[in-house]
Amino acid sequence: MIDKGKISARQLVMLMYLMIGATSTLIVPAITARQAAQDMWLSPIWGSLSGFVIVGITWALYKLYPNESIIQYAVSIVGRYIGKMSGLFILFFLLHGTGMILREYGEFVASAFLTRTPLITITLSLIVVCAFAVRSGIEVLARCTQIFLPFIALVFVCIFSMLIPDMDARKMLPMLEGGLFPSIKGSIVPHTWFIEFFFITFLFPAVSDNAKGFKAGMLAVFFMTLVMVATNFASLFVFGGITGFLSFPVYYAASYISFGSFLEHLDAIVMVTWILGGFVQISLWYYSLVIGSAQWLGLSNYRFLVFPMGLLCGIFSVWVTPSLQELIHFFYTSAPFYSFTLLFLYPLALLCIAWVRRTTKNKNSSL
Numbered sequence: 441m442i443d444k445g446k447i448s449a450r451q452l453v454m455l456m457y458l459m460i461g462a463t464s465t466l467i468v469p470a471i472t473a474r475q476a477a478q479d480m481w482l483s484p485i486w487g488s489l490s491g492f493v494i495v496g497i498t499w500a501l502y503k504l505y506p507n508e509s510i511i512q513y514a515v516s517i518v519g520r521y522i523g524k525m526s527g528l529f530i531l532f533f534l535l536h537g538t539g540m541i542l543r544e545y546g547e548f549v550a551s552a553f554l555t556r557t558p559l560i561t562i563t564l565s566l567i568v569v570c571a572f573a574v575r576s577g578i579e580v581l582a583r584c585t586q587i588f589l590p591f592i593a594l595v596f597v598c599i600f601s602m603l604i605p606d607m608d609a610r611k612m613l614p615m616l617e618g619g620l621f622p623s624i625k626g627s628i629v630p631h632t633w634f635i636e637f638f639f640i641t642f643l644f645p646a647v648s649d650n651a652k653g654f655k656a657g658m659l660a661v662f663f664m665t666l667v668m669v670a671t672n673f674a675s676l677f678v679f680g681g682i683t684g685f686l687s688f689p690v691y692y693a694a695s696y697i698s699f700g701s702f703l704e705h706l707d708a709i710v711m712v713t714w715i716l717g718g719f720v721q722i723s724l725w726y727y728s729l730v731i732g733s734a735q736w737l738g739l740s741n742y743r744f745l746v747f748p749m750g751l752l753c754g755i756f757s758v759w760v761t762p763s764l765q766e767l768i769h770f771f772y773t774s775a776p777f778y779s780f781t782l783l784f785l786y787p788l789a790l791l792c793i794a795w796v797r798r799t800t801k802n803k804n805s806s807l
Contacts, residue, residue: 442734442742445579449652452643454585456660457667459724460491460636462717463544464668465596465690468630469675471771473684476626478612480676480683483623484668487630490784491637491661497787498637499654502644504794510641510787511735517794526786527736533782534729535749537636539756540767541725542567545718546757547764548688553711563757566715570723571750574730575743578646581723588716595713596667599690600674602697607677630668632776637661638783642728687764726753 447455472483498510505513510530515523546563554562573581616623640657647653675689678696683689694710730749734742761767 442731442740443577443646445577445646446648447578447582447646449647449649449656451582451586452647452653452656453660453663454589455582455643455724456637456640456657457663458585458589458717458720459639460633461664461667462721463541464633464664465671466544466548466688466714467768468633468668469672469689470684470686471629471768472626472672473675476623477681478676479616479623480626481612481669481672483626484630484665484672486624486627487634488661488665490631491634491664492658494635494638494784494787495640495654495657495661497791498641498644499657501787501791501794502641502653504798507645509645509732509735511732514790517790524736529782531729531732531736534725534732535752535756536760538722538725538729538753539760541718541722542753542757543760543767545715548714549711552688552691560758564754566719566722567750567754570719570726571746573723574727575746578643578727581720581727585720588720592713592717595709599694599697599710600670603674603678603693606696607674609677611677611680628776629771632771632779634661635779635783638787639728642731726750
């Protein structure tokens with residue numbers, strides 16, 4: 441292993457939740473509402489199926505090739521040239537994805553709070569902080585998650601509780617008016633998020649009690665599903681049919697909260713929690729990119745790659761899309777096919793090939 445740090449199964453649950461789910465409460469409610477309307481709460485449930493399946497696939501591959509990530513065992517399964525080339529595509533996906541997440545958070549901060557600050561200043565500031573965390577290793581990231589996640593959870597529970605007077609459950613009616621198809625159509629983008637649990641492949645080798653790795657991955661998918669369903673319910677009950685026209689529904693909902701004249705502007709607290717979650721999420725994507733790059737290059741140390749890769753991520757955050765609207769359009773159109781091919785079909789093909797080769801080898805050795 442390039443990084444000698446170890447994490448527990450409980451820390452793996454927290455890390456994977458924030459790695460994939462930190463942005464889910466930011467824009468997914470609006471995206472699912474445009475397709476599923478009042479049935480938007482069902483869409484994350486359909487999407488979670490991809491998460492459960494991909495965790496199962498990556499765990500099966502990890503058991504066949506323990507202490508290796510997909511960058512390493514792909515070479516053993518399909519050969520050096522194909523394995524290296526496909527690994528390069530995975531690394532590009534990580535670089536592209538890190539740039540998109542950076543841009544998403546930058547757009548949120550710039551539009552909601554720092555309206556006069558150049559976007560590149562916001563994104564580079566965040567990537568520099570993440571770079572120091574990545575250099576410190578997975579144990580530091582895990583401890584940050586243990587500190588931040590309870591605070592983030594507490595804030596959102598309080599926000600949702602204070603929104604209850606403004607919620608109207610009748611806005612989810614008529615339920616299933618168009619059958620199941622609208623909610624299934626609305627699950628396409630959540631499927632894209634859940635498929636990204638594929639990146640647990642970079643964290644399985646770091647789990648000290650690795651027999652619990654599979655259970656931890658499944659729990660992370662389950663908790664992310666619960667949070668996405670709850671967020672979609674809250675957005676629907678507050679905004680109803682206009683949810684799909686809002687860029688950040690939960691943020692706008694928090695800005696409505698007011699108790700007398702002493703408890704207002706809670707949207708600032710929501711912004712803080714998202715920045716904390718974004719810091720962990722970007723750091724973990726960034727960490728996976730750096731670790732994967734070091735494995736692809738056959739290096740024994742990943743730390744000298746951290747700052748050059750950070751610069752690339754900052755450049756990609758500017759290059760990846762001209763605007764937030766174009767980024768959301770990408771999530772609707774190309775992202776599902778892009779993610780499904782690289783993060784689902786590819787590991788599934790590797791598992792099938794590895795299983796056939798293992799079965800054939802066992803048959804030959806028994807003759």
